[in-house]
Amino acid sequence: MHELALTCSIVEMAEEAAEGRRVARVTLVIGKLSGAMTDAIRFCFDEVARGTAVEGAALAIVEPEGRARCDECGAEFATPDLLAHCRCGSFALTRTQGEELTIRSIELEEAA
């Protein structure tokens, strides 16, 4: 359950960026090959946010599919998992998408 540690970081970073205002929405980018489960992050989020400026915020998660470029032949293709390899037979790949683990943005509530 490293997602609990990740969610603690997410809430902490969102609260810092909000500079005392309340956060209405947090948007994450969690690639399909990042090693983090979005369901587990959603599960933790409300509980971790409780009592912070992020409490009650909506959580949006963008999940880019895995993509890679073959180091041998240069082909670019979708990699649904870490076992995918190139049609040319090569396992030597440079991953170009799907490993994202970032907070894209937060949306603040207007000050009353």
Add this chain to the structure above:
Amino acid sequence: MCAICGCSGEHDHSHGHDHSHDHGHHHHGHEHAHGTLVELEARILAKNDALAQKNRGWFAGREILALNLVGAPGAGKTALIERTIAELGGEPPLFVVEGDQATANDAERIRAAGAPVVQLNTGTGCHLDAAMVARGLSELRPPSGSAVLIENVGNLVCPALFDLGEHAKVVLFSVTEGEDKPIKYPHMFNAAGLVVLSKIDLLPHLDFSVGRALDHVRAVNPDAAIVQLSARTGEGVAEWCAWLRRQAAAARDSAFA
């Protein structure tokens, strides 16, 4: 709550441009009555990564090799460290950071085997992070030219994401665990600099295909070095120690690169 975008305010979604809402995250395009958007594009692991870089610099400044030993509970991580202490004979001097959820049992074993050790207990935590390792180092104080083995919490999932500032991750898996472990836990094996297949003295008693296991390792990590060994009989341990000494030499050289 707004039923279209899930935000907590009341606002009008009949805005004038043609814009699909099916992906639920595109909030840059339209003005909410309440929203001020703050673009962050910040890595969620940024804090840990920054602390890991600090550890890495600390190691480099002292020409210390740091290895992050990961594997399932019972893969033989502590047994390998015990054997390594005896085999290396102080060249390089070995210092050990032990990570477990609870107890100082492993630290006691390492101390008995003759190496300075600090025990980190993570409580409910499933992995070590860079801050814990920094605290451990401040207690352990490994000297210049030494090697630090960080035994992570027994777990093939969570430690994969957390950089500790190590030079390489060493993933252990034992022949009693099943030859498909690398493809079942691809993130961990993908992150490994070295894969150790442990407990090979038990092979005569098992239906374990070393060939298939190594194929699985190469499928997720074609660049990983592989060592097969038994900490109990000592078979293959010299090869592991030679790899460790090469890494230690590289760590000394890279400190000046």
